[in-house]
Amino acid sequence: xxxxxxxxxxxxxxxxxxxxxxxxxxxxxxxxxxxxxxxxxxxxxxxxxxxxxxxxxxxxxxxxxxxxxxxxxxxxxxxxxxxxxxxxxxxxxxxxxxxxxxxxxxxxxxxxxxxxxxxxxxxxxxxxxxxxxxxxxxxxxxxxxxxxxxxxxxxxxxxxxxxxxxxxxxxxxxxxxxxxxxxxxxxxxxxxxxxxxxxxx
Amino acid sequence: xxxxxxxxxxxxxxxxxxxxxxxxxxxxxxxxxxxxxxxxxxxxxxxxxxxxxxxxxxxxxxxxxxxxxxxxxxxxxxxxxxxxxxxxxxxxxxxxxxxxxxxxxxxxxxxxxxxxxxxxxxxxxxxxxxxxxxxxxxxxxxxxxxxxxxxxxxxxxxxxxxxxxxxxxxxxxxxxxxxxxxxxxxxxxxxxxxxxxxxxxxxxxxxxxxxxxxxxxxxxxxxxxxxxxxxxxxxxxxxxxxxxxxxxxxxxxxxxxxxxxxxxxxxxxxxxxxxxxxxxxxxxxxxxxxxxxxxxxxxxxxxxxxxxxxxxxxxxxxxxxxxxxxxxxxxxxxxxxxxxxxxxxxxxxxxxxxxxxxxxxxxxxxxxxxxxxxxxxxxxxxxxxxxxxxxxxxxxxxxxxxxxxxxxxxxxxxxxx
Numbered sequence: 001x002x003x004x005x006x007x008x009x010x011x012x013x014x015x016x017x018x019x020x021x022x023x024x025x026x027x028x029x030x031x032x033x034x035x036x037x038x039x040x041x042x043x044x045x046x047x048x049x050x051x052x053x054x055x056x057x058x059x060x061x062x063x064x065x066x067x068x069x070x071x072x073x074x075x076x077x078x079x080x081x082x083x084x085x086x087x088x089x090x091x092x093x094x095x096x097x098x099x100x101x102x103x104x105x106x107x108x109x110x111x112x113x114x115x116x117x118x119x120x121x122x123x124x125x126x127x128x129x130x131x132x133x134x135x136x137x138x139x140x141x142x143x144x145x146x147x148x149x150x151x152x153x154x155x156x157x158x159x160x161x162x163x164x165x166x167x168x169x170x171x172x173x174x175x176x177x178x179x180x181x182x183x184x185x186x187x188x189x190x191x192x193x194x195x196x197x198x199x200x201x
Numbered sequence: 202x203x204x205x206x207x208x209x210x211x212x213x214x215x216x217x218x219x220x221x222x223x224x225x226x227x228x229x230x231x232x233x234x235x236x237x238x239x240x241x242x243x244x245x246x247x248x249x250x251x252x253x254x255x256x257x258x259x260x261x262x263x264x265x266x267x268x269x270x271x272x273x274x275x276x277x278x279x280x281x282x283x284x285x286x287x288x289x290x291x292x293x294x295x296x297x298x299x300x301x302x303x304x305x306x307x308x309x310x311x312x313x314x315x316x317x318x319x320x321x322x323x324x325x326x327x328x329x330x331x332x333x334x335x336x337x338x339x340x341x342x343x344x345x346x347x348x349x350x351x352x353x354x355x356x357x358x359x360x361x362x363x364x365x366x367x368x369x370x371x372x373x374x375x376x377x378x379x380x381x382x383x384x385x386x387x388x389x390x391x392x393x394x395x396x397x398x399x400x401x402x403x404x405x406x407x408x409x410x411x412x413x414x415x416x417x418x419x420x421x422x423x424x425x426x427x428x429x430x431x432x433x434x435x436x437x438x439x440x441x442x443x444x445x446x447x448x449x450x451x452x453x454x455x456x457x458x459x460x461x462x463x464x465x466x467x468x469x470x471x472x473x474x475x476x477x478x479x480x481x482x483x484x485x486x487x488x489x490x491x492x493x494x495x496x497x498x499x500x501x502x503x504x505x506x507x508x509x510x511x512x513x514x515x516x517x518x519x520x521x522x523x524x525x526x527x528x529x530x531x532x533x534x535x536x537x538x539x540x541x542x543x544x545x546x547x548x549x550x551x552x553x554x555x556x557x558x559x560x561x562x563x564x565x566x567x568x569x570x571x572x573x574x575x576x577x578x579x580x581x582x583x584x585x586x587x588x589x590x591x592x593x594x595x596x597x598x599x600x601x602x603x604x605x606x607x608x609x610x611x612x613x614x615x616x617x618x
Contacts, residue, residue, distance in 0.1 A: 026550075027286065027288070029550075029551065029552060055437040056437050056440050057440055058440060058442075058561065058580060059552075059563060059565060059578065059580040063567065063576050068569050068575060069548070069569040069570065070571070083552055083563070083565065083580070090458050094552065114438060115440075115589075115592075116439045116440025116585055116588065116589075117440075119585070119587075141242060142241065142617060143242060143245065144242070151250060152250055158251065158254050184254065186255075186256050186572065186573075188254075189542060189545075189571060190569060190571045191570060191571075
């Protein structure tokens with residue numbers, strides 16, 4: 001681990017203390033996990049503490065962990081993962097926060113901390129279905145007007161439920177159930193942990 | 202007295218200055234924009250969802266189709282993310298080739314940008330000049346990959362093939378005699394590197410030509426100067442990266458600050474703007490093309506002198522060569538496994554970012570150890586920049602909206618994904 005990452009880990013532990021649920025360093029990247037209750041306050045600290053100085057939120061995405069590793073999931077299903085960047089300190093951080101309730105995943109919005117998160121939260125709401133209370137404009141963004149469901153959830157089929165076509169009789173565009181069958185050309189296989197390791201060749 | 206109220210204007214999605222399929226609902230007070238609400242997603246193809254049902258390598262061509270103006274840079278971020286998870290080393294020659302083509306891509310992107318931005322704002326000539334040079338560069342794309350746009354040239358572990366020894370040439374036809382095509386073929390008589398060397402020598406002069414047309418042009422300046430000013434503080438708040446951030450005066454470039462591949466071995470400068478208006482962003486992009494050209498030149502010189510492998514020899518990641526595959530049992534097995542099941546990427550997550558022509562293009566992948574990604578997230582720079590549209594156009598005239606869309610350099614392939 002480089003000196004820079006060590007410094008970052010140390011600063012994180014000092015500034016966040018107990019609010020840090022876990023801190024992991026892997027492949028030269030630092031990942032922290034926080035509780036949904038602390039999420040907003042932690043994000044505020046990450047931006048404002050001069051030892052951390054994450055001025056920019058680069059990315060936020062929702063993740064559905066329900067089929068991770070092809071085994072039944074224990075623990076919460078949805079998480080929001082953000083990537084932060086500090087221009088002043090030149091380091092990056094990944095923050096993961098699981099939404100406590102699987103039936104109604106909800107996490108506080110961080111739009112007040114970084115305005116750039118606005119569309120990312122709309123996207124996470126649209127595609128995964130995480131709700132962000134505090135967001136003042138939580139509309140769908142990428143899917144069609146009037147779309148039903150959250151397409152990036154793992155139980156949503158790749159081919160979707162409805163398709164659109166022009167109906168010459170009604171002389172308008174209509175929605176109908178999909179006519180294509182989903183197919184899987186290469187099956188999804190999880191091998192033992194050492195299988196794909198480069199140094200195992 | 203009649204009741205006066207703001208009216209709403211629907212801009213796009215078929216407007217020629219909307220750069221693709223942007224639909225924007227503008228609330229106007231007279232000719233002044235009070236609010237802009239971009240509606241995106243008309244080109245949404247769910248690339249991230251599709252990638253979850255494809256093997257790792259099958260998604261490489263999808264990356265080309267994200268930002269279809271800077272194809273290889275998208276592939277680069279994706280391949281780097283996989284390489285980081287696999288912890289494979291990319292041969293040094295492949296790294297130089299990647300840097301070379303990243304910079305060619307940057308020039309390609311900025312040329313298209315300056316041409317189309319010119320069209321939007323009223324400088325009709327620019328696009329003709331820009332496409333003349335783009336032609337040479339897409340020919341370089343074609344020479345290495347066989348495709349002029351969607352190259353699929355970068356692969357996890359290196360690049361698909363080494364640089365070719367000869368360039369394609371113009372053929373005599375009914376319309377062009379042998380004497381007419383001779384000057385066109387002069388630079389193409391040698392290898393790809395000779396061709397690019399010739400291009401790098403010509404290009405600064407051509408850039409001067411563009412600048413003569415635009416930089417001090419009165420109309421150009423009237424349309425661009427002080428339009429869409431973004432202060433450095435706001436730029437950080439809004440997550441700007443790339444030329445948008447540098448235009449606001451923050452010297453941030455991943456190639457310098459978090460160097461990947463061999464960017465720490467080449468020499469170049471980062472231009473920054475002063476006021477953060479559209480004109481500064483224009484100047485930054487023009488200067489970036491000059492700097493890219495410098496990098497191209499350095500890479501060409503290095504590649505000439507240093508032959509070597511361009512693909513990792515780890516056959517868990519990269520397929521073995523044809524000859525070995527046909528004569529050895531082990532290579533045959535590797536080939537079979539790679540081509541049927543695909544590579545397995547160890548469990549973990551990685552975020553890799555490249556300095557894409559438009560800003561920071563990042564790929565966040567989560568792997569659960571399968572032969573397909575568990576989750577792929579594409580961080581598109583244009584998405585973030587467009588989300589600041591409302592803030593940037595507020596209080597400007599309707600005609601400035603077009604300038605601001607242009608100066609953000611948005612491409613809907615990456616925004617809608």
